[in-house]
Amino acid sequence: MNLQDIEAFVAVAETGSVNRAAVRLNLTQPATTRRIQNFEASMGDAPLFNRAVKPAVLTSLGNHVLEHCRRVLTAVAELEASTTKTADPAGDLKAGIAHGMGEMVLTTPLDALRRTFARIRLQVSSNWTSNLIKEVRSGALDCAVGLLTDAHTVPAGLTRLSLGADQVVIVAASKTPTRRSGTPWRLRDLASEGWLLNPPGCGCRAALVKAFDRLQLPLHIAAGSAASSGSAPGPPRRSPGAGNDSAHPPGDGKRRAYAACCGCGPT
């Protein structure tokens, strides 16, 4: 019996899946399976999981052992903390960055983090914010920097820290009448426009719909931009034709508005 086997057992029990446990442990599924097998063998081949069902579930003995294992891991963590209390944080830090935030996060803040905590090994990946939240929840990531709108929810158990606010820029065709200098645009002014939005599920889209609903204004959707692979919406097209959907080809004289969004992902 060793600590790694115990960690694997607890990970499988807590995630309910060997695959998810493997992600949390930074191992492959076969390696995780073998750790569980080793652990069961060290317990005298005691059946800790009922494998007759899929996914496997803990047996009553497994539940009993799980409580002991958690106490063991807690004790080990306390022991480690007692010896490293005065030292800088060290080890692997798996961080996720929302699509579109790379330039903002991967330069100065990350350099500062590396300089401040030299013993931390950073592993950075990029994804949609909603997927990042899932990965943090599953343990695949330690933390993530994302774009959250009012339409996003952060699951219980996760800590949310606001780093700042960003503006969603609405781009309209040049033929849209201009406002007098200094007079701000209001959503009411754009209610008659046709909107080009990311597909349903996009956080910015949901927030816009919510804002229109609040004002009891109609939202005319001219077209939704094509999503990338999967259900996650892609960022706004930056091709020369961006903002021009097939329903209203360039130069047709019809006014249109465009809500830009990059990185928030499905809610």
Add this chain to the structure above:
DNA sequence: GGGCAGATGCGAACTGTTTA
């Protein structure tokens, strides 16, 4: 019957021990 999660076979890499 297909999809998916878990189990297994096999080889590679790493680590610890033994011996010259």
Add this chain to the structure above:
DNA sequence: TAAACAGTTCGCATCTGCCC
């Protein structure tokens, strides 16, 4: 001290069996 060997752990590829 260095080479040889054994044991351990891992990942890739593939198989098995459950669930929908």
